[in-house]
Amino acid sequence: MQGIKNIIFDLGGVILNINYQLTSEAFVGLGVKHFNELYTQFHGSSLFNGLETGHVSTEEFLAEMQRHVPEGVTGEQITGAWNAMLLDFPLQRLQLLQQLRQHYNLYLLSNTNAIHLAEFNRLLQESRGIPSLGEFFDKAYYSHLMGCRKPDAECYQMVLDENGLLAEETLFIDDTLPNIEGAKAVGLQTIHLQAPRTIMDIFRPAGI
Structure with a gap:
């Protein structure tokens, strides 16, 4: 951490526990037998990218999605299945963020969408009594509000430029390799967080 003044965190798989399989199972439960194929198609489609960059509305x-589910399935059920992947915010991680903020400038940079943003803030409120993740960061950046998503260079550059940060003084932590490579391309210091390691393993040995 020598020379590091700023830390940019990814959200899912880093701070928030997620399990994509639960969303797959939820859609299968609604009668979408080929959801995994559909989800893979969405990842390569303008629909999914548009949702995560705010160019496709909720x-x-x-x-x-209504076109791919059986008749009678409601929008609320689709939303519930889509949110099933979002699990919980471990208390230790939130406490760690509070400690880190005493020593570093902290930022959040998440590829997400309006549906998930509403849900994980609801989870945070109900489980921890905290209304927004913004409470833990100097600023939180969400792809659907930025108009771009990781690993696009403009995404990282926006965080650096808006906050006057130097890339070489800024650490980026993410669990997805392409996002790490995108961050390296703009000069950020990086840690590729791979399970079973968590952010607790990164900072505890160093005593923060």
């Missing part, structure tokens, strides 16, 4: 996304 309503447009739900309308498209």
Whole structure:
């Protein structure tokens, strides 16, 4: 951590526990037998990218999903299945963020969408009594509000430029390799967080 003044965190798999399989199972439970194929297609499609960059609205996304579910499945059920992947915020990680903020400038940079943003803030409120993840960061950046997503260079550069940060003084932590490579391309210091390691393993040995 020598020379590091700023830390940019990814959200899912780093701070928030997630399990994509639960969303797959939830959609299968609604009658979408080929959800894994559909999800893979969405990842390579303008629909998914549009949802995560704010160019596709929640309503447009739900309308498209409605085409792939059996008749009678409601928008609320689709939303519930889509959110099933979002699990919990371990208390130790949130406490660690509070400690780190005494020593570093902290930022959040998450590829997400309006549906998930509403849900994980609800989870945080209900489980920890905290209304927003913004409470833990100098600023939180969400791809659907930024108009771009990791690993695009403009995404990282926006965080650096808006906050006057130097890339060489800034550490980026993410669990996805392409996002790490994108961060390296703009000069950020990086840690590729791979399970079973957590952020607790990174900072505890160093005593923060």
